[in-house]
Amino acid sequence: MSASHPKLSYAWNAQELLQLVRAWGDVVSPPRDKKMLLPAERIALHARFSALAGASRRSLSSVSRQHHRLVTAYRLIVEYNARSEEDGGPNWFQLPAAQQHELRRVHGKKEGMTAISEELFEDLARICQSGGGETVATRSPSSEKPSRKAVEKRRRKVPAAMATVQESSGPLEDAEKGETTESPRFKWGQREWLLFVAAWGEAVDDFVDYGNDQREKVKLPNWLIRQRFIALGGSEETTVGSITAKKRCVIQSFHFVRECAAALEARDGSDWFQLAYNERFRLQRKLIGPKSSQRLGCEIDLQMFANIATIIDKEEMLLTVTGGKRKRSRKRAPSVSSESSLAASSPRSPSLEPEELSDLEETPPPPPASPPPPSVSVHGEEDASSQVDEKVIESLLEAQNARFEQLMHDLREERMEERKQNQAMLLEILHQRAPPEDSPQNASYMETLVGKQQEQLMDLFAQMQKERQQEREDYHVLLRQLSTRPRA
């Protein structure tokens, strides 16, 4: 944002919205519920709004966007009311807030919608229906609006349980119970977290598999994780925003576990992952801090931990191997995701300067349990050289990983190809030996063939599982060695 438009990163208040609607009525030509404004109207709307609001507090793009969200919401309400009038159901403002919220969410997936109060809706209806031109409201049978008092009266009369709407299903139990919670909350359980990690892993794999073109985006998009999450059986209600937050949460928990495991190992050599949930939860206060109460971190088992580590590695590799980072201005405080997520341990903390953040990105979290060692790295030179060493090691590890993944990928492809060829050959020989007229014999032999192949594949799979288990154990040994090694 420019200096003349200082960043105003908080919700539009009711007064601002009313001022926007007023400006809208003043400068926008009918039909006023059109979604697209003419360029001149956009500018005029911003100017008029700025004049009414006293100062140019919102940018042109912000005003345009808010206008767009209001139109979308207004049209949804008008259409909804028209339908419910035909069906004899409750109108929009008689619905519980939770249900309104759900409908807004379902209908405004991409663009989003502003929650419109009844007062604001009436103002909007007034300006949209005046001045001629066909509007959504005039097209619909429900254009005549009852007075606010009447609506209020009716709303009080409507039993909450009659919330019976329609497109929305799912987390609306609250509404059906008559509660008017603003945003129905759904707490994730073990299943959701496991699904999420699996989906995240699949998304990274998918992305690695076809993301080697330099022109491709090199940052894993969160919508891809959401897509995989839903494909694996996760709730379709989960938004990309929610996935973003979940990812941040998992990464934060991963760092938490890493710290705990290392601190515990250093303390008495015991294994964090062998402890029960309650034990972990109790111990974290000694290992991390007296006020620490991470729950998700305590639920993460060794397997999940290893999975997350692999995924984070792969995702970081995407940034280093497949090309440059997506260009982004450094004006904004940088993100908390991935490598810098430790900063998220205090989510409301003020944003870091880019320099501070790049420091954070390069260095591992300071172990809270052990005080910093006596001035080994106080000197700039030593600091710099150790950082360079770390970078070299990091690059080597990443390169090794990348090479290994590539080899595995090629091997998998080759094996699949070979398997197909073998099968084709077997079938061909079979057909030659047993002609089609001899079908019973043919069928029984084929059954045997399928059975044998199943056996072979099961053996192979079991072998791969063993290898995977071995890899985990190796990793665990490495982790132990690392954490018992005295800090430099």
Next chain:
DNA sequence: GGCGACTCCGAACGAGTTTC
């Protein structure tokens, strides 16, 4: 190339939950 709409997603936020 310029412009506006669309889209993604990080940050901020508020409300709820848990633990002490």
Next chain:
DNA sequence: GAAACTCGTTCGGAGTCGCC
């Protein structure tokens, strides 16, 4: 009641896309 954490929503910066 305080503090830390969880969770979903909203806003808006910035990248992308399509049109002229």
